[in-house]
Amino acid sequence: MQLSGLTTAAGLAAAAGAEDPEAAAIPILPNPVELVFGLVVFLIFLAVIAKYVVPNLEKAYAERKAAIEGGMSQAEEAQREAEATKRRYEQQLADARDEAARIREEAREQGASIIAEMRGQAQAEAARITEGAQKQIRAEHAQALTSLRSEVGRLSTDLASRIVGESLHNETRRSGIVDRFLEELEAGRVRPEAVGHGTPTPAAHVGAEGQH
Amino acid sequence: MSLNAWGASLGAVVAAEGDSHFPPKVADFWQPLVTFGHVGNTTIALTRPMVVLTLVALVLSVWLVTTTRRAAAVPSKGQWFTEQVYDFVRNNVARDMIGTKDFMRFVPLLFALFTFILLSNLSGVIPGIQMPPMARIGFPIALTLIVYVVYHWIGIKKHGGFGRYLKWMIPPGIPGWLMPLIVPLELLTYFITRPLTLALRLFGNMFAGHMLLVVFIMGGWLLLTSGSIGLALVTIPAWILGFVMTAFEILVQVLQAFVFTLLAASYFGGALADEH
Numbered sequence: 161m162q163l164s165g166l167t168t169a170a171g172l173a174a175a176a177g178a179e180d181p182e183a184a185a186i187p188i189l190p191n192p193v194e195l196v197f198g199l200v201v202f203l204i205f206l207a208v209i210a211k212y213v214v215p216n217l218e219k220a221y222a223e224r225k226a227a228i229e230g231g232m233s234q235a236e237e238a239q240r241e242a243e244a245t246k247r248r249y250e251q252q253l254a255d256a257r258d259e260a261a262r263i264r265e266e267a268r269e270q271g272a273s274i275i276a277e278m279r280g281q282a283q284a285e286a287a288r289i290t291e292g293a294q295k296q297i298r299a300e301h302a303q304a305l306t307s308l309r310s311e312v313g314r315l316s317t318d319l320a321s322r323i324v325g326e327s328l329h330n331e332t333r334r335s336g337i338v339d340r341f342l343e344e345l346e347a348g349r350v351r352p353e354a355v356g357h358g359t360p361t362p363a364a365h366v367g368a369e370g371q372h
Numbered sequence: 373m374s375l376n377a378w379g380a381s382l383g384a385v386v387a388a389e390g391d392s393h394f395p396p397k398v399a400d401f402w403q404p405l406v407t408f409g410h411v412g413n414t415t416i417a418l419t420r421p422m423v424v425l426t427l428v429a430l431v432l433s434v435w436l437v438t439t440t441r442r443a444a445a446v447p448s449k450g451q452w453f454t455e456q457v458y459d460f461v462r463n464n465v466a467r468d469m470i471g472t473k474d475f476m477r478f479v480p481l482l483f484a485l486f487t488f489i490l491l492s493n494l495s496g497v498i499p500g501i502q503m504p505p506m507a508r509i510g511f512p513i514a515l516t517l518i519v520y521v522v523y524h525w526i527g528i529k530k531h532g533g534f535g536r537y538l539k540w541m542i543p544p545g546i547p548g549w550l551m552p553l554i555v556p557l558e559l560l561t562y563f564i565t566r567p568l569t570l571a572l573r574l575f576g577n578m579f580a581g582h583m584l585l586v587v588f589i590m591g592g593w594l595l596l597t598s599g600s601i602g603l604a605l606v607t608i609p610a611w612i613l614g615f616v617m618t619a620f621e622i623l624v625q626v627l628q629a630f631v632f633t634l635l636a637a638s639y640f641g642g643a644l645a646d647e648h
Contacts, residue, residue, distance in 0.1 A: 180407070183399035187509060187579065188572065190403040191402075192414055194510030197422050202515060205488055210480035213436045217458055218476075219449070220443035228443045274430040 331362040394594055396586040401507055401579070422504035428491045428505070436487070461486045461633060469637035470644065476641050481522065485492055485515060486633040489574065493625030497618055504625070507578040511570065516571040519636040524562075527643035544647075570635055577628045581621045588614030 182191060316338060404417035431465045439450035447455055461483045468476040489506065496504030505511045524537075531537045542551075592610035596601045 180402070180404070180415055181413045182404070182417075183402045184412070185400045187401065187573070188573060190510035190513050190612050191419075191508070192510070193416055194419060194508055195514050198425060198505070198514035199517065201429045201490060202484070202518065203424050205433060206481060206484040208433045209438065209484040209487075212485065213454075213458075214480045216440040220445060220447070224445040253468040301424070328577065334611075358391040371401075 309342060313342070316341075376504060394590055395582050396590065400586075401582075419508070420503055421508045421511065424495050424501055424503050425492060425505040425511060427501070428488065428495060432487050433522045449460050451567050465630075465633055469634065470641040474644055478522075478637065481518075482633050485519075485636060487627055489515070490626060490629035491631055493578060493629055494622070496578060496625060497585070497622055503580040504582055506628075507582050509575045512571040512574040515574075516633070518565045519570065519639060520567045523636075523639040526640065530644055542545070547549065563630055566635075566639060570632065574628050574632050575626055578590055581624050582618055585614065585621060589619055 185191075377399055403420035405423065406416075406418040408416040410416065435450075438455060439448070439454040443451055444450075446484075462475075462479050465486070466479050466482050469475075470478055492505045492511070495501040496507070527540075528534050530538045531540045538559075540557060541562055543558070546554050572602060588610055592607045592614060595610060597606040598604065
């Protein structure tokens with residue numbers, strides 16, 4: 161191709177060379193037509209570049225710059241937001257921890273007070289039960305004592321009647337010997353030995369009860 | 373040296389053949405497709421480099437407009453590719469050379485210069501086109517003219533008038549006896565050396581590079597068709613070198629587009645600087 165092009169060109173040049181002064185001109189002297197033509201073509205090209213190409217490219221550059229900067233500021237915004245949220249969560253967590261500790265403390269106090277209360281109640285109950293039992297014991301004791309007293313009187317007179325051989329029931333009852341004896345016994349004027357063995361403890365007990 | 377030797381020997385071969393156009397001559401770059409007439413020594417014609425240049429501008433315009441028409445923050449593949457080139461010119465050339473304050477004003481011009489020169493140069497090796505328009509001095513001069521006008525214009529505006537702009541060109545703190553030496557040198561730099569080197573560097577690289585490729589590839593072809601087996605065998609190294617040179621030429625083409633844009637940016641940045 162180089163070959164054919166050059167051959168043609170050379171042929172042209174040779175053909176024109178005979179009468180064309182341009183072919184014989186010094187190569188650093190411009191052909192004015194070529195100069196002006198080059199000038200015009202370049203200026204048109206320059207106009208196209210300046211009017212259509214550069215503004216469009218610069219616009220794209222500006223857009224790109226804005227997009228990158230926008231993206232960056234957006235990222236910064238997101239980061240700031242995330243940090244704020246994190247701080248908020250941490251605060252909430254700390255609050256929750258405090259709250260939990262407070263509730264635990266409260267619960268402990270409440271528990272302690274409940275235990276104390278229950279203990280008080282239990283003690284009161286126990287005291288009440290004990291008192292009730294003691295009352296009952298006292299009542300039963302008094303009843304037992306009363307029945308014992310009449311029983312002892314009866315048995316004593318029975319025994320005495322057997323020994324004496326006649327009924328002393330009415331007489332003793334009239335004279336109130338047994339009662340008197342028992343009163344004396346309670347007053348401690350009669351020694352247990354005088355009545356018989358086996359009665360000192362009840363006597364002492366009765367005595368104590370009587371004084372009580 | 374070796375190249376010259378090659379050229380000479382091949383020239384001899386060709387001369388023996390008689391009717392070939394090898395080696396390539398300066399006149400080969402003048403390729404009028406339609407000639408309209410002559411004005412003095414100037415030929416009014418539509419030339420092949422003009423067509424290539426128009427094609428370059430068209431292809432670039434279509435590509436760039438298509439890929440950036442719906443430019444979005446998330447780029448398409450085409451936009452991404454365009455952005456790579458645009459980023460390079462915008463950030464590594466314009467911003468670095470001019471400074472963050474003023475560079476945006478010059479990005480369209482620098483981007484247009486870079487892409488325009490790059491594809492123009494690459495068309496020197498694109499099969500079927502194989503004509504670098506910048507090998508015709510008229511086109512580098514056209515581009516240089518624009519750079520030249522722009523950097524003087526912004527310099528005059530920045531420093532408040534042509535007189536103060538000239539005064540700014542002279543570095544401060546120069547002893548009086550050095551003035552006669554420094555002043556012409558500085559003026560020469562700003563008004564003649566810069567545009568001249570800018571245009572000639574681009575032109576020279578493209579011109580010479582294209583000639584080199586022609587020498588190796590055309591030369592190889594001539595050797596192959598010379599009818600002598602010994603010479604035909606030499607075609608192989610000639611074309612291997614042609615291939616290597618093509619790769620090298622692509623590097624030069626990209627580099628020259630970069631250098632032109634970089635220097636233009638540095639002239640703009642320099643004209644906007646407060647200090648000399």
